[in-house]
Amino acid sequence: MSELLPERAWFGPGQEVRVELRGVSEPGELTLWHLGERLTSLPTPGDGFVTLGSLPPGGYGLEWTDGTGAAPLRSALHIAGADALRLRYGFTVDYSPGRDPGGLVDTVRRLHLTDVQFYDWAYRHADLLGGGEDYEDALGQPVSLATVRRLIEAVRGAGARALGYAAVYAVGPAEWQDWRQWALLDAASAPFALGDFLFIVDPAAVPWLSHLRTELAAAVDRVGFDGFHLDQYGYPKHARRADGHAVDVAQSFAALIEGVRDRLPGSHLVFNNVNDFPTWTTAASPQDAVYIEVWDPHVTLGSLAAVVTRARAAGGDKPIAIAAYQHVYDSAPADAADRATAFTMATLFSHGATQLLAGEADRILVDPYYVRNHVVEPSTADLLRRWYDFMVEHDELLFDPGNTDVTGSYAGPYNDDLDVAYEKTPVGGEAASGTVWRRVVQTPRGLLVHLINLAGQPDDLWDAPKEPVADIGNGSLRIRATAGSTPRVRVAGPDALPRLVDVEVTVDGTHATALLPAPGTWQLVLIDLDPKDTL
Numbered sequence: 001m002s003e004l005l006p007e008r009a010w011f012g013p014g015q016e017v018r019v020e021l022r023g024v025s026e027p028g029e030l031t032l033w034h035l036g037e038r039l040t041s042l043p044t045p046g047d048g049f050v051t052l053g054s055l056p057p058g059g060y061g062l063e064w065t066d067g068t069g070a071a072p073l074r075s076a077l078h079i080a081g082a083d084a085l086r087l088r089y090g091f092t093v094d095y096s097p098g099r100d101p102g103g104l105v106d107t108v109r110r111l112h113l114t115d116v117q118f119y120d121w122a123y124r125h126a127d128l129l130g131g132g133e134d135y136e137d138a139l140g141q142p143v144s145l146a147t148v149r150r151l152i153e154a155v156r157g158a159g160a161r162a163l164g165y166a167a168v169y170a171v172g173p174a175e176w177q178d179w180r181q182w183a184l185l186d187a188a189s190a191p192f193a194l195g196d197f198l199f200i201v202d203p204a205a206v207p208w209l210s211h212l213r214t215e216l217a218a219a220v221d222r223v224g225f226d227g228f229h230l231d232q233y234g235y236p237k238h239a240r241r242a243d244g245h246a247v248d249v250a251q252s253f254a255a256l257i258e259g260v261r262d263r264l265p266g267s268h269l270v271f272n273n274v275n276d277f278p279t280w281t282t283a284a285s286p287q288d289a290v291y292i293e294v295w296d297p298h299v300t301l302g303s304l305a306a307v308v309t310r311a312r313a314a315g316g317d318k319p320i321a322i323a324a325y326q327h328v329y330d331s332a333p334a335d336a337a338d339r340a341t342a343f344t345m346a347t348l349f350s351h352g353a354t355q356l357l358a359g360e361a362d363r364i365l366v367d368p369y370y371v372r373n374h375v376v377e378p379s380t381a382d383l384l385r386r387w388y389d390f391m392v393e394h395d396e397l398l399f400d401p402g403n404t405d406v407t408g409s410y411a412g413p414y415n416d417d418l419d420v421a422y423e424k425t426p427v428g429g430e431a432a433s434g435t436v437w438r439r440v441v442q443t444p445r446g447l448l449v450h451l452i453n454l455a456g457q458p459d460d461l462w463d464a465p466k467e468p469v470a471d472i473g474n475g476s477l478r479i480r481a482t483a484g485s486t487p488r489v490r491v492a493g494p495d496a497l498p499r500l501v502d503v504e505v506t507v508d509g510t511h512a513t514a515l516l517p518a519p520g521t522w523q524l525v526l527i528d529l530d531p532k533d534t535l
Contacts, residue, residue: 004030004064004075007049008159009112010086011079017052019062019075026066032077033061035396035445035526036490036500057081059395061499074498076392078112086399087270087289087319088388090160091117091359092151093371097134097144101154103361108158111358111388115161115268117229119370121148125170125198126179128215129222138172138197141371145223152224161226161268164219168212168230168256168271169203170194182208184239184247192236200233202241204252204259212256213263220267227268227288230260234274234295250278257285272323276307283314290315291356293323293368300460301347301452302431308351309405317401320353324462325365332465334377339466339521342383342494343452346522347431347462349391350439350450352399358384390494394524397448407440410447417480418447418527420516425455425472433457436472436519449525451475451516469495475516479527487512488528495520 002023011017019030024047031041032052044050044064060077080086090113092104108116123131124138133145152162171179173196182205183191192200201208219225232253239247257271269287273279275295283290290311298307304324311320324344328337341357341364348355357364362381363373376384391398407429410417420427420438427436437452454460456470479487486507490500497517505514516525 002073003110004062004073005106005109006062006075006077006112007109009078009088009108009114010159011055011077013057013079013081014054017055017077017079018049019052019077020049021047021064021073023047024064024066024073028064028066031063031065033063033393033499034058035394036492036502055079059393061389061393074386074389076112076389078392078395085288085317085319086114086354086395087291087321088112088114088354088392089117089291089321089356090115091119091356091365091370093119093141093373094360095121095141095143095147095151097142097147099144099147099151101151104151104359105154105158107358107361108155108160110385112392113160113358115163115270116155116359117163117165117356118148118151118225119165121164121223122166122219124172124175125167126172126175126211128166128219139371149224152226156226162224163227163229163268163270164223164225166212166216166219166228166230167198168232168253169201169208170198170233171201172198179208181242183242184236184249185242186236186239191242192239194233200236202245202247202252203232203249204247204255205241209256209259213260216260216267217263220264225267227264227270228260230257230269230271232272232274234277237277250281253278254281254285257282257287261286270321276310279311279314283311283318284316288318290318290320291323292320299463300431301343301437301462302460304344304347304462305351305431308348308353312352319399321356322348322353323356323365324348325367326357326463327366328463328465329364329366329374329380334379336465336467338380338383339469340462340464341380342387342521343454343466344462345387345391346452349387349398350452350522352403354391386498387494390492390498393499394492397443397445397524397526400443402444403448404442405439406442406447407438410440411438418449419478420449420451420525421476421478422472422474425470431460433460436475445526445528447527447529449477449527451519451523451525453519453521453523469521471518473518475519477514477516477525479512479514479529481507481510481512482530485530485532488531489514490526491516491523492526493520493523495522497523500524500526
């Protein structure tokens with residue numbers, strides 16, 4: 001397969017940017033784009049790496065053509081600023097002896113993953129390194145620490161951080177007698193547990209936290225992790241400890257994060273807020289992202305958006321990632337499940353969040369036990385590549401911490417500042433089947449309109465099969481104009497317009513209008529109200 005791959009998932013300021021042309025035998029031309037503007041084109045002789053020098057921070061698009069008129073190969077680049085934080089999260093689960101890291105590394109490069117979660121790498125939940133160099137994990141999966149180290153070095157070489165999975169309060173049967181005095185008990189005085197497999201202790205109990213911190217520090221020293229994915233199960237929220245102490249578990253989680261940060265000041269920490277609990281407490285803790293695993297009642301696209309909006313308010317400038325497992329692949333044909341995933345990504349990306357979904361060489365998550373994953377069809381692999389490229393190419397528009405939702409101040413007849421209309425499809429500010437979901441966001445680069453096309457869909461669920469995207473025809477954009485200036489309007493979308501292109505704008509009196517192409521699943525509309533002032 002011919003493809004275009006950046007050498008790394010992201011590049012730092014001043015770092016030399018290299019791109020690999022793989023499976024290409026003919027000469028061609030490589031073009032670099034930034035927010036729809038062509039920057040440069042370079043001739044390429046064939047297979048191998050092309051050097052682009054260093055680039056300013058931002059998201060970039062790449063296109064390679066061989067001059068035959070065939071569709072170009074595409075990819076994207078992310079050049080991170082000194083203060084730019086992102087969490088484009090992936091996973092790995094296979095640590096068998098001799099395992100080749102090549103497929104995982106290609107996924108990191110292909111999907112621009114900044115972090116890889118090393119799921120269930122440890123010997124036991126309360127004894128991370130007690131199995132020696134080769135062992136079976138708590139559920140019988142083979143683990144070679146030599147393989148874990150090799151994978152860590154490989155993904156790090158591709159630009160991603162390696163985060164070791166660690167449950168923050170889980171103790172298995174073999175270790176339970178040592179920790180049962182710190183158990184969290186239910187109203188019947190039985191310990192809270194995950195089935196009969198793991199028992200739950202107070203994560204902030206001083207002896208337990210001291211033990212966990214020591215275990216994590218040893219994993220950094222002996223295995224080489226860049227940080228940790230700190231997991232919990234979403235319950236209990238309030239409990240009594242075996243010694244009679246009443247525990248507010250949200251506060252215990254905050255204390256745990258602070259304690260781990262104090263012991264590991266240089267490690268990258270990501271805590272799992274299961275079903276948004278307790279994001280309001282932990283988002284401001286000294287960790288590096290806000291990560292939320294969603295379950296019922298967060299079943300609609302609108303509820304996903306609300307989770308992200310709350311996380312942004314609580315977490316400040318921290319990146320946001322959502323674990324939204326697409327169980328739909330287990331029960332629906334790949335094309336219907338792909339469309340569900342596209343609507344999930346459109347919702348998350350347009351609200352400034354990413355999705356933990358892809359990992360290994362060819363897998364996606366359909367279950368909270370990551371070993372029980374799903375091998376992707378070619379259609380799913382193509383979807384993920386196109387959409388992740390689109391996300392990275394438009395990074396500055398989607399993930400700037402200063403972005404502000406201004407829909408209620410601009411759209412609608414009372415405001416009459418900006419809106420979109422279609423001949424036969426209603427437009428609204430909520431995610432509702434049969435409509436185009438419209439949001440207006442103020443960004444440092446202008447007003448950004450997100451259009452998510454739910455016309456013809458049976459529901460607004462994110463994890464349910466979806467119908468083919470309806471062709472609702474062209475849209476009409478109406479904008480209040482600025483005196484003496486014609487707004488500039490550009491559109492892009494991962495289905496058909498992977499980079500921003502200009503559309504014609506006409507001024508008539510106090511307003512300007514533009515004809516928008518049919519939106520596909522998701523369309524961006526970038527509006528510069530007074531381009532004379534930004535030239």
